[in-house]
Amino acid sequence: MERLSITVDKPIADAFQKLIEKRGYKNRSEAFRDLLRNELAKESLLNPEQECVAVVSYAFDHEKALLSKRNVEHQHSHLDMVISSMHVHATHETCVEAVIAKGPYEKLRQFCENTIAEKGVGNGKINYLPIHSEN
Ligand code: NI
Known part of the structure; x- marks a missing residue:
C-alpha cells in the first residue's frame, strides 16, 4: 500500500463524510479507494480491447x-x-x-x-x- 494525502475544501470534506455514513463505509480510506477504483474502471473502458x-x-x-x-x-x-x-x-x-x-x-x-x-x-x-x- 502507498499512502496518499489530499487536501479539500470543508464543504467537500463534509459532503464526503455524509456519503461515507450513508453508504456504510468503515473509514474514509475505503470510501476513497472505491471512488478511485470506479474512476479507473471508467478510464480503462476507453480501450475497446479491455x-x-x-x-x-x-x-x-x-x-x-x-x-x-x-x-x-x-x-x-x-x-x-x-x-x-x-x-x-x-x-x-x-x-x-x-x-x-x-x-x-x-x-x-x-x-x-x-x-x-x-x-x-x-x-x-x-x-x-x-x-x-x-x-
Ligand atoms: Ni419466468
Whole structure:
C-alpha cells in the first residue's frame, strides 16, 4: 500500500463524510479507494480491447414467449462470451434475467446493448467490471 494525502475544501470534506455514513463505509480510506477504483474502471473502458466481465440485467413479460426465445438464441449465438444466466419469476407476469458475460469491452458492449435493446425488454442495466491481472 502507498499512502496518499489530499487536501479539500470543508464543504467537500463534509459532503464526503455524509456519503461515507450513508453508504456504510468503515473509514474514509475505503470510501476513497472505491471512488478511485470506479474512476479507473471508467478510464480503462476507453480501450475497446479491455477484458471485462459484464452483468446485464433486465425484466420482461413472460407471456411474450417469442422474446424469451430470442433472448436465449442471442445468448447461444455468443457462446464465447456468455458465462452464466439466471432467470427469476419475479411476479405472475414478469421475469427478470441476469446474464454474465466476459470478453473485450467493445464486443461485450455490443452483446449487452443488443440484449436490452430487444423489443419488450425493460429496465435494462449493464455493469462492466474491467479485469486486470493484478485484481
Ligand atoms: Ni419466468
